[in-house]
Amino acid sequence: MTERVVRVCGLAKSFRFGGQTVDALREVSFDLDRATLVGIVGTSGSGKTTLVNLLGGLDSPSAGEIWVDGIPVHEIPESRLSGFRREKVGFVFQFYNLIPNLSALENVALPLEFGRVPARLREERARQCLTLAGLPRERHRHPPGRLSGGEQQRVAVARALVNEPAIILADEPTGNLDSAMSRTIMKLLFSLVREHGRTVVVVTHDHELARQADRTLVLEDGRLKAG
Numbered sequence: 538m539t540e541r542v543v544r545v546c547g548l549a550k551s552f553r554f555g556g557q558t559v560d561a562l563r564e565v566s567f568d569l570d571r572a573t574l575v576g577i578v579g580t581s582g583s584g585k586t587t588l589v590n591l592l593g594g595l596d597s598p599s600a601g602e603i604w605v606d607g608i609p610v611h612e613i614p615e616s617r618l619s620g621f622r623r624e625k626v627g628f629v630f631q632f633y634n635l636i637p638n639l640s641a642l643e644n645v646a647l648p649l650e651f652g653r654v655p656a657r658l659r660e661e662r663a664r665q666c667l668t669l670a671g672l673p674r675e676r677h678r679h680p681p682g683r684l685s686g687g688e689q690q691r692v693a694v695a696r697a698l699v700n701e702p703a704i705i706l707a708d709e710p711t712g713n714l715d716s717a718m719s720r721t722i723m724k725l726l727f728s729l730v731r732e733h734g735r736t737v738v739v740v741t742h743d744h745e746l747a748r749q750a751d752r753t754l755v756l757e758d759g760r761l762k763a764g
């Protein structure tokens with residue numbers, strides 16, 4: 538039995554920009570099963586980032602419904618979206634978005650500081666996630682500036698895992714990495730799904746990944762063309 542973790546229904550998002558309206562997403566509907574790797578593909582400007590941002594509660598839809606782990610995200614007021622993100626979503630961005638003056642370990646433990654987890658446990662949990670993400674133990678105390686791009690992305694993946702979110706959203710996570718490192722990060726994302734039962738949504742230009750994904754959503758001009 539598969540279990541649905543995301544339901545999107547009639548989703549639309551328009552941006553007003555310099556007196557004009559851009560329809561970034563139009564009438565998008567789909568469901569996603571738990572413990573799958575979902576690729577999102579489409580040309581630049583097709584609405585991929587907009588879709589991921591709406592799924593993760595970084596922005597609010599103009600119309601339609603988004604359900605994540607049974608929660609109606611479209612009904613959450615903007616002032617409470619950060620709480621939803623902390624509890625339900627892990628983000629991995631193209632440029633890692635790590636805090637430069639914190640160590641890898643501190644970056645990963647940071648999302649736990651909003652909860653009631655004691656400091657010792659936070660550190661232990663952060664270490665486990667860094668190890669799972671493949672950062673060697675002797676680098677756990679390094680700041681991002683002393684890590685390679687691939688290592689920084691491993692830290693970002695660890696940070697995305699630390700709260701045990703319902704979904705992990707990765708927007709072009711290998712867009713800044715060479716092809717060998719991209720493959721390693723993709724393997725890591727697949728292992729999160731196959732070995733740890735996480736649900737991962739990846740925006741990608743990587744056709745190999747899109748082929749291996751359990752599901753591929755194709756966006757074209759804000760519309761879902763396939764998937």
Ligand SMILES: Nc1ncnc2c1ncn2[C@@H]1O[C@H](COP(=O)(O)OP(=O)(O)O)[C@@H](O)[C@H]1O
Pocket residue numbers: 552553554559560561579580581582583584585586587588
């Ligand atoms: N904050 C914004 N303000 C105005 N237009 C935006 C904004 N964000 C995205 N867009 C527009 O929405 C469309 C989809 O953008 P985006 O989701 O970033 O596409 P992708 O990630 O597929 O490249 C584009 O036409 C883009 O210019």
Ligand SMILES: [Mg+2]
Pocket residue numbers: 585586587
């Ligand atoms: Mg984008």
